[in-house]
Amino acid sequence: MSVKPTEIVRKLKPYIPGEQPRGGKFIKLNTNENPYPAAPDVLIALHQAPFSQLRLYPDPLCMDLRRLLAVKHNAKVSEIFIGNGSDEVLRLLFQAYLEPSETLAMVNPTYSLYPVIAAQIGAKVEVFELGKNGELPPFPDLSAFKVFVIANPNPPYGTFYQPEILERLIASAPGTLFIIDEAYVDFADGDCLALARQYPNAAITRTFSKSSSLAGARLGYALGGEDIINNLYKLKDSYNVDYMTQVMGCAAIRAHSYYKETANHIKDDRAFLTEELRALGFKVYDSQGNFIFAENGDGKSLYEKLKKKKILVRFWDAPRLNVGVRITIGTHEELLALINAIKE
Ligand SMILES: Cc1ncc(COP(=O)(O)O)c(C=O)c1O
Incomplete structure (x- = not known):
């Protein structure tokens, strides 16, 4: 017999994080990660950190x-x-x-x-x-x-x-x-x-x-x-x-100067993607994040179509949000692949 958890746990609807596929080559634009690697100095610091400290x-x-x-x-x-x-x-x-x-x-x-x-x-x-x-x-x-x-x-x-x-x-x-x-x-x-x-x-x-x-x-x-x-x-x-x-x-x-540069690339590409999708008839909200929300009335079909082409974006089957998808700003090449996939 299993032990009964608290009422709070029994009633809890857990948070559902975005998919984190392992393997399979996906263009991953679904969890607002940064498409650029961490600063080279971060890796150097990690290498130089004394192992004995662990x-x-x-x-x-x-x-x-x-x-x-x-x-x-x-x-x-x-x-x-x-x-x-x-x-x-x-x-x-x-x-x-x-x-x-x-x-x-x-x-x-x-x-x-x-x-x-x-x-x-x-x-x-x-x-x-x-x-x-x-x-x-x-x-x-x-x-x-x-x-x-x-x-x-x-x-x-x-x-x-x-x-x-x-x-x-x-x-x-x-x-x-x-x-x-x-x-x-x-x-x-x-x-x-x-x-x-x-x-x-x-x-x-x-x-x-x-x-x-x-x-x-x-x-x-x-x-x-x-x-x-x-x-x-x-x-x-x-x-x-x-x-x-x-x-x-x-x-x-x-x-900080490395990160300022990568943030600037992301801001430029955010403006690029916003314009491209608006030209294709999407409603795109003015975003100041590293993502945009694009609406075409049917987010689910768009999400599924892109997933078949190995591009992951975020879809919520929820009122208000099911009319579009959230797209993380990836590299310029990733966004070009996304736009082509949407057009196909
Ligand atoms: C608004 C907001 N706050 C916080 C977080 C989580 O940040 P962290 O990775 O530091 O837990 C996210 C992650 O997507 C987010 O969208």
Whole structure:
């Protein structure tokens, strides 16, 4: 007889990540990974890291990484929390601030992990529908909600919300924690760092998975007031970020000019793909991420047609999203292959 898990686990609908095919030659444009490799200096740092260090536990506080990020963001080390991918950081933020009786406010569509982690805690979720071009809806008084989470730029459309608009929301509800998920910020024209530095009820999260090409290493962070950061340190696993990841992360921060260049290629190709697909009659949202959302009315057929041609894009069989697919910006050659496959 199997042992009964908790009610939360019994009811939980788990997050479904995008396909990660092994073998078979796919052009993989489905999980917003970076098509370019991590900076060469990241590999060099990994080779030069003393092998003997692996015998020991890693730095539980990731001090080297935090010092480098503090300089980068002109912040204090005590305002930075390092996690095992920004998914872990988001989970810890929800866990630190949401009681089961409290409610998370979020928009739809957005990153579909948010409601899953709220459900893991047993918290309630209130969803506000975005406008038809991804614009923010009018919100009621947000003080009714304990946590408000928003990705900026926001997948799958890629809409970027101006910091001034988010600032008005943050200032209107000082008892609500505003989490601004900046996973795609390096592909955008602005950021909300200043809000996280200024408001004690705001924090940003960032990742090395997208612009730093380190999705496989699992590294993310939060930047916010010391209180928020201390609470995350209370909750985390003792050694949540492994030694090799800490080494690679430090090298990646130092390699900022390489990453600026690759982000610029991606931004140029995003403009190229947007224009090409619009010319083919698609509705393509203005995106500031490393992906676009393209609608032709029937996302499923498009997804299946492309998969047969060994090109993977992301399709959700969900209201609003089933009319199109999300396409990660790959290399220029990959995008040319995609456009040809769509035309065939
Ligand atoms: C909005 C958003 N936040 C966070 C993540 C996850 O980032 P990480 O790889 O750091 O866990 C993703 C991944 O696709 C994302 O789309």
